[in-house]
Structures are given as structure tokens and as C-alpha cells.
Amino acid sequence: MFESPIIYIEELDSTSSYLRNIGTDTLSDGTTVYTGFQTAGRGQRGNSWESEKGENLTFSTVLFPKNIKPEDQFLISQITSLAIRDVLSEYTDHITIKWPNDIYWKDKKITGMLIENDIMGYNITQSILGIGININQTKFKSNAPNPVSLKQITGINYDIAAILKKILQNLYDYYTGLNTPINREEIKTRYKKSLYRREGFYNFADKDGTFSACIADIEETGILVLKTKWGDIRKYGFKEIKYLFD
Numbered sequence: 001m002f003e004s005p006i007i008y009i010e011e012l013d014s015t016s017s018y019l020r021n022i023g024t025d026t027l028s029d030g031t032t033v034y035t036g037f038q039t040a041g042r043g044q045r046g047n048s049w050e051s052e053k054g055e056n057l058t059f060s061t062v063l064f065p066k067n068i069k070p071e072d073q074f075l076i077s078q079i080t081s082l083a084i085r086d087v088l089s090e091y092t093d094h095i096t097i098k099w100p101n102d103i104y105w106k107d108k109k110i111t112g113m114l115i116e117n118d119i120m121g122y123n124i125t126q127s128i129l130g131i132g133i134n135i136n137q138t139k140f141k142s143n144a145p146n147p148v149s150l151k152q153i154t155g156i157n158y159d160i161a162a163i164l165k166k167i168l169q170n171l172y173d174y175y176t177g178l179n180t181p182i183n184r185e186e187i188k189t190r191y192k193k194s195l196y197r198r199e200g201f202y203n204f205a206d207k208d209g210t211f212s213a214c215i216a217d218i219e220e221t222g223i224l225v226l227k228t229k230w231g232d233i234r235k236y237g238f239k240e241i242k243y244l245f246d
Helices: 015-022 074-088 150-154 160-177 181-193
Strands: 006-012 032-038 057-063 095-098 102-105 108-120 123-133 202-206 209-218 224-228 233-236
Touching (some): 015 032, 015 123, 057 160, 074 102, 160 181, 181 209
Parallel strands (some): 006 032
Antiparallel strands (some): 032 057, 057 123, 102 108, 202 209
């Protein structure tokens, strides 16, 4: 049962920065802070996160993963993505994980996250999971290409705090499951089965141009393995490849 502290603050610049500033050495594993309005949220590639005041779920959780080596840190991204994907799937169909850890509904983005792992020697000393989920917002004014909210999908207004508690319980269950090799393999399998565009050929772009490929695998370190229509295998780290949309 998830029992770590949940802190609510009406307005913050960044929930992840807040956790760092109060000193994570004083916090218990799984401590979470969430806010009604975040003024300087950050995402992958340095992007900002648009969120209307009081309408979305913006939170950060700190973990102290004693049993995860730096070379296995992608597991943290996998369990976080799965925890959110599982909960959102209770409310609507077509929820998938766009590699490495965006959550999509069909071809639209409903969740973004930034996971920051602090590494010292052969250990991960802490992980801060910064997450933004579009819940009740119905209009998006930024130039983000494809945002969508749960309310836009279903027409229903949701209890944000209740969804947070469900996600944290899911995350706790996955997190404790990392203690055994069997559970780790199950997590990796579930992640691959939950991937956005996991079947079929789609257009991608890398530094050399655009091409069509299918997802062949995800390596232990999180490397994306693509197979082109000509049978070539191409491997990409984070920020090295872009999904293309029609």
C-alpha cells in the first residue's frame, strides 16, 4: 500500500525543483508534491508544459532506487509510463506509450514527463519523476502540435487528486516489483506491448533524413531499434529520432 507523503501546493514554478530545493535527503521514498498551477514546468528536449490553472495533474515524485544500477535506469522510465498508462486506460481506450515515455491517446499527447536520475559511482542515488497529465483542460493555446485531455476524450470532468492517488499506487506496485528478476522481465514485456505504433511501418526522421520503419525492439538501456522496409536495422538514443505525423 502506498503510504508516502503527498504534498499539495497551490502554485509552484516547478514541482521537481521544489523537491530538490527542500532537500531530498530529508524525504521518504515516494514523496510526492503536486500543484494546481506550475509556472515553469519542463519537458523533454527543453520544452515547456502548458497547463491551465487547476485543470490538470502536475506532480513530481522522488524515488531512492537502491536495487537499480545505472545501466538499468530505463526501468524507472518504464514503470512510470506503465503506471500512468494503466490508470488512464481505466477511463478510455487507445492509450499507449510513445517511446521513451510520452503517453498518447491515438495520435495525441496526453502526458509528458521528465525523469532525472542522479548517479554516484555504481548507484542511482535518487530519481525525480516530473509528470504532467492533461485531465480537465479543454483549450490549448500554445504551439504544442497535438495535445489532448481526458475531458476532451470523454466529455467528463475528473477528480484530479483521485487520479493521482491511483497512479501513485500503481507506481508503488511496479516499483516494489523491481526487486525480482521475473518481475523486471514482465515489466519490460508489458512496456513493449504498450508502445505507440508498435506494429506496422511509419515515417521517422533522423539527422540524415526521413525514412519508413517499424519498431523492432527496445534494448535494456532504452535504445530504440527500428527496422526499415529494406531490412536495415537502425538504433537510436533519446532525442536522436523523431516520429513523423501526417
